[in-house]
Amino acid sequence: MTEKILFIVFAALAVAGGIGTITRKNVVHALLVLVFVFLNVAAIFFLTQAYFLAVVQILVYAGAIMVLFVFVIMLLNLRTFEQEEQTHRRQRWIALALSILVLAEFVIVLAGITFTSARGGFTPEVISAAGDGTKVFGDAFFNNMLLPFEVASVVLLVAMVGAIILVKREKTAGATTRVWEPGERPTPEALEEEV
Amino acid sequence: MQVPDLVPVIPELILLVAACAVLLVEPFLKTEGPGRGDKTAVMGIALAGLAGSLVVSLALVGQHRVSFAGMLVLDDWAVFFKVLFAIGAGLTILMSPLYLEAHRRHLGEYYALILFAVIGMDLMAAARDFILLYLALELMAISSYLLAAFFRYRARSNESALKYFLTGTFASAIMLYGISLVYGQSGATNYVAVGQVLGGQGGSVAVLFAVFLVAMGLAFKVSAAPFHMWTPDVYQGAPTPVAAFFSVGPKAAAFSAIMAAFVVAFPGAVKEWGLLFIVLSIVTMLVGNVFALVQTNVKRMLAYSSIAHAGYLLTGVGAMGWAGNSYPGQGVMLYLAAYTFMNLGAFGVLAYLKSQRPESFDHTLKQMAGLGRSSPWAAVLLSLFLLSLTGIPGTAGFIGKFYVFSGVVWAGLWWLAVIGVLLSAVSAYYYLRVIIYMFFREPEGEYAVKHPISGGMAGSLAVSAIATLIIGIVPSWLWDAVGSAFITLFR
Numbered sequence: 287m288t289e290k291i292l293f294i295v296f297a298a299l300a301v302a303g304g305i306g307t308i309t310r311k312n313v314v315h316a317l318l319v320l321v322f323v324f325l326n327v328a329a330i331f332f333l334t335q336a337y338f339l340a341v342v343q344i345l346v347y348a349g350a351i352m353v354l355f356v357f358v359i360m361l362l363n364l365r366t367f368e369q370e371e372q373t374h375r376r377q378r379w380i381a382l383a384l385s386i387l388v389l390a391e392f393v394i395v396l397a398g399i400t401f402t403s404a405r406g407g408f409t410p411e412v413i414s415a416a417g418d419g420t421k422v423f424g425d426a427f428f429n430n431m432l433l434p435f436e437v438a439s440v441v442l443l444v445a446m447v448g449a450i451i452l453v454k455r456e457k458t459a460g461a462t463t464r465v466w467e468p469g470e471r472p473t474p475e476a477l478e479e480e481v
Numbered sequence: 482m483q484v485p486d487l488v489p490v491i492p493e494l495i496l497l498v499a500a501c502a503v504l505l506v507e508p509f510l511k512t513e514g515p516g517r518g519d520k521t522a523v524m525g526i527a528l529a530g531l532a533g534s535l536v537v538s539l540a541l542v543g544q545h546r547v548s549f550a551g552m553l554v555l556d557d558w559a560v561f562f563k564v565l566f567a568i569g570a571g572l573t574i575l576m577s578p579l580y581l582e583a584h585r586r587h588l589g590e591y592y593a594l595i596l597f598a599v600i601g602m603d604l605m606a607a608a609r610d611f612i613l614l615y616l617a618l619e620l621m622a623i624s625s626y627l628l629a630a631f632f633r634y635r636a637r638s639n640e641s642a643l644k645y646f647l648t649g650t651f652a653s654a655i656m657l658y659g660i661s662l663v664y665g666q667s668g669a670t671n672y673v674a675v676g677q678v679l680g681g682q683g684g685s686v687a688v689l690f691a692v693f694l695v696a697m698g699l700a701f702k703v704s705a706a707p708f709h710m711w712t713p714d715v716y717q718g719a720p721t722p723v724a725a726f727f728s729v730g731p732k733a734a735a736f737s738a739i740m741a742a743f744v745v746a747f748p749g750a751v752k753e754w755g756l757l758f759i760v761l762s763i764v765t766m767l768v769g770n771v772f773a774l775v776q777t778n779v780k781r782m783l784a785y786s787s788i789a790h791a792g793y794l795l796t797g798v799g800a801m802g803w804a805g806n807s808y809p810g811q812g813v814m815l816y817l818a819a820y821t822f823m824n825l826g827a828f829g830v831l832a833y834l835k836s837q838r839p840e841s842f843d844h845t846l847k848q849m850a851g852l853g854r855s856s857p858w859a860a861v862l863l864s865l866f867l868l869s870l871t872g873i874p875g876t877a878g879f880i881g882k883f884y885v886f887s888g889v890v891w892a893g894l895w896w897l898a899v900i901g902v903l904l905s906a907v908s909a910y911y912y913l914r915v916i917i918y919m920f921f922r923e924p925e926g927e928y929a930v931k932h933p934i935s936g937g938m939a940g941s942l943a944v945s946a947i948a949t950l951i952i953g954i955v956p957s958w959l960w961d962a963v964g965s966a967f968i969t970l971f972r
Contacts, residue, residue: 395686395687395690396690398686398687399662399665399666399686399687399690401665401666405666405667405668405669405678407668407669408668409668429550430549430550430552431552431612432485432549433485433490433548433549433552433553433613434552434610434612434613434616437604437613437616437617437620438616440497440597440600440620441616441619441620441623443597444594444597444620444623444624444627445623447504447590447593447594447627448594448623448624448626448627450590451588451590451627451631451633452627452630452633
C-alpha cells in the first residue's frame with residue numbers, strides 16, 4: 287500500500303515537472319524543472335527495485351546530461367525562448383483536439399489491458415534466485431544483449447561525427463563559402479535555392 | 482560466458498572497419514579550399530568496404546547461423562538484403578563525387594555516414610529481436626538525418642534535415658512504446674519467443690494496439706501515407722544522391738523488418754495487421770499518385786512517386802497478412818530489388834544535371850526541355866528509368882509490379898490489384914510528361930551541359946540501366962533467388 291501511494295506521488299510530481307519543463311519561458315528554469323523530473327523518475331525506479339537504473343538515471347541524466355545542457359545554454363548565452371510569431375494559430379486547436387482524442391484512445395486501450403505480473407526470463411523469482419537485480423542486469427547486458435550494446439556504441443560514434451560535420455567552422459577561402467553567424471538571416475535567394 | 486558466433490556479422494564488421502578507416506584517412510588528404518579536394522582515397526576505401534561486405538555476404542549464401550542468443554540470424558533472407566544494400570550504397574557513392582564537388586562540400590564524412598547507414602540497414606534485415614531492430618533502425622536513421630543536413634549552408638537542406646529529424650524521432654518513440662507493450666505482454670523481445678506467447682492470444686485489443694504502434698513506426702520509414710508528410714521536403718532538400726539513397730535503402734530495410742517481424746512475432750493477429758497494411762497501401766497509392774500529378778519540380782515528383790511505390794509494395798505486405806501466407810512477400814522482395822536500380826538511376830541523372838549547372842538548374846520540368854538534344858545520353862537514360870518506374874514491359878518496373886500484383890491476386894484481393902494497376906496507369910502521365918518535355922519541347926534558354934557523363938557517374942548509371950533491363954527481360958534468376966531466400970525466413 288505504501289508503495290502504491292509513493293508511486294502515485296512520484297508519478298504525479300514527474301508529470302507536473304514535465305508540464306513545467308515545456309511551459310517555462312526561461313531556459314534555465316525549464317532545465318531545473320527537468321532535473322526534478324529525472325529525480326522523480328529515479329525514485330520510481332527505486333520503488334520497482336531497479337536500483338541500478340535508478341542510480342544511472344541520477345548519475346547520467348540528472349548529472350552529466352543536465353550539466354551539458356547548462357553549459358550549452360551558458361555558451362550560447364540563451365536566456366529565454368524567443369517569442370516567435372504564431373503562424374499556426376488555427377492548427378493549434380485542431381492539434382489540441384486530436385491530442386486529446388489520441389490520449390483518450392491510449393487511456394481506454396491501456397486501461398483494458400491487464401498486465402499479469404512480469405513474464406519471461408526476468409520475473410522477481412528468477413531475479414531473487416540469481417542474487418540481486420544489478421547482477422542479473424549485468425549478466426544480461428554483456429551476454430545476451432552484447433550485440434545491441436555494441437550497436438549502441440556505433441550509434442554514439444555516428445552522433446559524434448555528425449555533431450562535428452554540422453557545427454565545424456570551415457576555413458573560408460575566398461567568398462565561395464557562406465558562413466551564417468548566429469542571428470544572421472540567410473538571403474531570400476539562399477532560401478529558394480534548390481539543392 | 483561463451484564467445485558468440487561472429488561469422489554472421491562479418492559483413493557489418495567489414496563496413497565498420499571501412500567507415501572508421503574513412504574517418505581516419507580523411508584528415509590526411511590534401512584539400513584545395515574548403516570542401517574540395519581529391520577524395521579518391523576515402524571513396525576507394527568506402528567502395529572496397531562495400532565490395533568486401535558484398536563478397537562475404539555472397540560467400541555466406543546457404544548458411545543458417547543463429548548468433549548472439551537468437552538476436553541475429555544469418556540466412557539467405559539476410560544475405561539478399563545485405564547484397565541489395567551494398568549495391569545500392571555503392572551506386573550512390575559512385576554518383577556522389579561529381580555532385581559534391583559542384584556544391585563545394587566534398588567531405589570524407591559523407592562516405593562514412595553512408596557506410597554507417599548500411600550497417601544499420603543490414604542489421605535491420607538480420608535482426609530477430611525488437612531491441613536490436615530498434616537500435617539498428619536508429620543507427621540508420623541518425624546517419625540519414627546527418628546526410629540530409631549535409632549541405633548545412635543551404636536553407637532547404639537545413640529545413641529538410643530538421644523536419645526529418647523531428648518527425649523521425651517521434652516515429653521512433655511511438656514504435657518504441659509499441660515494443661514496450663509487446664514486452665509487457667509477452668516478457669520477450671525475440672520475434673520467435675514473442676510469437677509463441679502472443680500467437681495463442683489471437684487478436685486481443687492489447688496485442689492489436691502494440692502491433693499498430695510498431696507498424697506506425699515502420700510505416701513512417703517506408704513513407705506510407707498518412708506518415709509521408711516529410712518525404713517530399715526531405716527528398717527535395719537533401720543532396721540528390723542522398724535522396725536517391727533514402728528512397729531505396731531505408732525503405733527496403735524497413736520493408737525487410739516489417740516482413741520479418743510481423744510474420745514471426747504476431748502470428749495471432751495476421752488478418753488484422755494485413756488489413757492495416759491494405760488500408761495503408763490504398764491511401765499511400767492514392768496520395769502518392771495524385772500529388773505527383775501536380776508537381777512541376779521533377780525531384781519532388783520523384784519523391785511523391787516513391788510514396789506511390791511504397792503503396793504498391795504495401796499491397797504485397799498486406800496480402801501476406803490477409804492470406805496468412807508468405808507467398809506475396811516474394812513479389813515484394815523482387816520489387817525492392819528492381820526498384821533499387823530504377824530509382825537510383827532516375828535520381829542519378831538528376832544529380833548529374835545538377836552537377837553540370839549547380840547555380841541555375843532547379844529540377845523544374847521547363848529546364849528539362851530540350852535535354853534530348855543537349856545531352857542525349859542523360860535524356861535516354863532518364864527516359865529508361867522513368868519508363869521502368871511506370872511499369873512498361875521489358876523493364877524491371879514491370880516485372881516488379883507483375884509479381885507483387887500477381888501475389889495480391891493470388892491472395893484473393895483482386896480488387897486491390899485492380900486499384901494498384903489503375904493508379905499505376907495514372908502514374909504514366911507524370912512520368913511520360915518528363916520524357917515529352919525532354920524530347921519534344923524547345924528549351925527556353927541555352928542550357929548546355931559542361932561535361933558528358935563520365936567516371937563514377939557513368940558507371941553508376943550504366944549499372945542501374947543494365948540491371949533495369951536485365952531484370953526486365955530475364956527475371957527468372959532473380960525470382961529464383963528471391964524464392965530461395967524467402968523460405969529461409971521461416972526455418
